[in-house]
Amino acid sequence: MIENGSVDISEGDTPRYDIDSNTLTISGGATEAEIVHESTHILINATHKGKTIRRGDHETAAYLAAALWALYSKNEIAVDVPHMDVQVRRLAKTVMAFNSANPSGAFCCDPGDCQYIQALMQSSANGTDINERREQRGLSLCEN
Secondary structure (H helix, E strand, O other): OOOOOOOEEEEOOOOEEEOOOOEEEEOOOOOHHHHHHHHHHHHHHHHOOOOEEEHHHHHHHHHHHHHHHHHHOOOOOOOOOOOHHHHHHHHHHHHHHHHHHOOOOOOOOOHHHHHHHHHHHHHOOOOOOOOOEEEOOOOHHHOO
């Protein structure tokens, strides 16, 4: 998606994906975990065109994806929300155990786990508006 130009890339201080401009902003010093996190937003946008998704759900999926990457690659889980690392690690380990026992299955997160993670996001210094809803626009690559 990025290689063929479906997603624009710009350099900036704070890693983020802007759904309106379809732009991934990344710094030269971005960590792999930050790239996984932001790429998850791109993937959700690409695969859910026309659907309205809450920001809290988007962010929960992105933090979980980065935690799974960290555990599978034997790296530290890095999050910018205090106390979230413990909850995200626990959820990621649950996903890994499920995937080990069900290689072709689909894991469904417990809503309570997601709500707890989102409460941490909302009450953090970041003040994430977990209830903001955005329609996913899709990517030109995915329109065929």
